[in-house]
Amino acid sequence: MKHALLIAAVDPAIGGVMVFGDRGTGKSTAVRALASLLPHMKVVRDCRFHCDPHAPAHGCLDGCDQTKSRRKLSAVSVPVPVVDLPLGATEDRVVGALDLERALTRGEKGFEPGLLARAHRGFLYIDEVNLLEDHLVDLLLDVAASGENVVEREGLSVRHPARFVLIGSGNPEEGELRPQLLDRFGLSVEVKTPQNLSDRVEVLRRRDAFERDPHEFHIAWHERGAQIRDLITSARKRLRAVKVDDETLELMSKLCMVLGADGLRGELTLMRSARASAALDGATVVGCEHVRRVAPMALRHRLRRNPLDESGSAVRIERAVGEVLAA
Secondary structure (H helix, E strand, O other): OHHHHHHHHHOHHHOOEEEEEOOOOOHHHHHHHHHHHOOOEEEEOOOOOOOEOOEOOOOOOOOHHHHHHHOOOOEEEEOOOEEEOOOOOOHHHHHEEEEHHHHHHHOOOEEEEOHHHHOOOOEEEEEOHHHOOHHHHHHHHHHHHHOEEEEEEOOEEEEEEOOOEEEEEEOHHHOOOOHHHHOOOOEEEEEOOOOOHHHHHHHHHHHHHHHHOHHHHHHHHHHHHHHHHHHHHHHHHHHHHOEOOHHHHHHHHHHHHHHOOOOOHHHHHHHHHHHHHHHHHOOOEOOHHHHHHHHHHHHOOOOOOOOOOOOOHHHHHHHHHHHHHHO
């Protein structure tokens, strides 16, 4: 799970991470902790939509694109947003609300940005995503496909960019996730309760240390957090230089063909995630070990169910990887 989150932080184009797992395994804790590990980003000062000062969004409601044509924009460095989308959130809270009274009386488009605007250029996290109401799922599918949020009320229309990395978590026992939404996640991982005694004891120690003195706990782990932040920053810089040779591309396509993965989205995700994994390792070329490591998380949610094969998707992928790489 941690490796998948780092991959998504290095290359947001991968499409986000879906985390399935038992209750109480730290899924939400890991996602929310990601916020403090991400390098800060540059935004236009006082822009509610986190516009990039070097490339403000066209038609920005705060006028960033118009200001840039006249003078240099004032930029500030802010933490990358990691926004929680609660299950009980109303549609207006998610997409934003139009001030109809202001529009009717003064002829101005008053708009209060919602969670999608806050998550732009950052991460949107949905805990128990499999319990999300259908109309919000449809809304997220539209925004994820277009990268733009459109709000229409009583003949008025407002649009703004909404590009974010979607992170979801859920317990499969509490309901299935709609296939259309699951397909939008680039990576999918499964988290299980640790069965190693030393791991469980270490979790207890760290949790107890945090509850006794949170400030001291943060100081103790500050250096490790800084190392991970530097790792993400350096991986982003070298990502474009990481090469994927034709032989490795053929292995990826052959693997997807052997598994019967639908469409080409699996291969694209496999290529991008293997490249990001290589960048995290400091490698300049994607190797078989990178493909082997990311294949389960890139393909496990894209396989058709085989009623004649009772083994799980991860087992099927590992078996196929062994066959393809050995050939």
